[in-house]
Amino acid sequence: MIELNDIVVKFPQKGHVVTAVNHVSLAVDDGSMYGIVGFSGAGKSTLVRVMNLLQKPTSGSVIVNGTDLIALSERALRKERRNIGMIFQHFNLMESRTIFDNVDFPLKGSGISKVERRQRIEKLLDLVGILEKKDAYPYQLSGGQKQRVAIARALATDPKILLCDEATSALDPKTTIAVLQLLKEINDRLGITIVIITHEMQVVKEICDHVAVMEEGKIIERGEVADIFSNPQKPLTQDFIRTAGHIDQAETTILEHVAGEDVYELRFSGSRASEPILIDIYKRFGLTANILYANVEYLQNKPLGTMLVTFDSSDQLGEVEQHLQQDGISMSKVVR
């Protein structure tokens, strides 16, 4: 369990102070996969560094697994950090050490016997699927392989939490999916809490169960991934969701074809995704909807539907919207 309470991080710069994190409180439950999404400069990388106190907050408290990190001595904090693994955008492997020695790095001097260390390292390298490279050096590996090594290294000390700072941002889409699947597997099999910092909503959609959206040092929206995706409140969240779906590309083409008509976007989740919404609208309001685009995706096994439609009349649209709202379906006019 990670609890951040009213965290503020300020950086003094020449002549002024930059507030990177502005009164953020956040709770991440054990075993959760929590995504924190935002554009660069939103403060998300600073926020994740507060979780292991690589960044000391200007004010606020950091409680990890029941321990108040700020109250700890330097020595006790270093010990506590061994329970919090971290991986990075640029992997940060030691170039002068073999893959095996990289994973061994956090274990050296921990009092564990050499034989036991070897067993653990080989098990971890096997888990991340890179055991055959154990005697290679990092420069001989691809980006995806390097991140696998970094994950093995982060897990070496048996942490309860894994922090991922833009861990897939330097990887190509296919490798990104593979690394995300690995993280998901680690979460499932080892029960490790994973916090994922990213600027790609696709990453959140792929594996997270919770998400927080950050803008200018604040969390502007948060919740379960399925809820946020089906009913995003803030424009920035809506933007992020668009970039994560296929709808963004589809929209431009569709709008070109129906120039002059009003297009509406319907979003629905859960059981509603399997119900005949449009027939319902026809029966109640006598409106015919023309489907331009429709898609159902599954997030954490919950269906999430998106539709772009035009109506043959705009008379009762206000009531339609209200009716849909009651059923948990959001309707909005697509702005051209």
Place this chain on the structure above:
Amino acid sequence: MFGSFMEHYFPYASQMGSDFTQATEETVLMTVSAMIIAGVIGLIIGILLLLTGSRGLSPNAPLYWVLDQIVNIGRSIPFIILLAIIMPFTRLIVGTSIGTTAVTVPIVVGTIPFFARQVQNALLEVDPGVVEAAQAMGLGNLAIVFRVYLKEGLISLVRSVNFTIINLIGLTAMAGAVGGGGLGATALQEGYQRGRTDVTFVAMILILIFVFLTQIIGNALLRLIAHGRA
């Protein structure tokens, strides 16, 4: 055949075989001992500069400023002037101001700031991300210095040592001008001042061989620790 060639072209140098052997030994001795002493002190100062710098692990602006100024000033004093200025200090430590042991003192003093800056720059090349990863793993500053900086920066450090040794050889030659020993003294006193060009020439060749050997050994060492990276 070779003997007569030597006698013809190197009339004086060919008579000085044992002098050259002794001078070479002195040069090697001065270089190696100065490198070891200046190496240890320079390494410590270089690491302190790294740690106390604004982006270091333990920023300390006043200490950094002092060290930085010492290094800057030390590097700015021309060696030939340092030789003269430092003489009372030399006499204080080694009891004399002439001879091989005596000139080792100014050579060490002249090399410390040079090497300290090299160490600082070499270690600054270590990826800050790797240092951050080590911090995240719970390593303390001292462990990071030894297990991350010195290990990951080893290639740059070896290059710095190599470069410093070659610079040192130059200093030992200059020290010959003020009563030091070694090949520099031979070249200046036995060769130049007596108009025996062949002696100067042979001393120069021996110094060049020493420099080349240093480079060859340094490069071999680099290949050994680079594991195909460099």
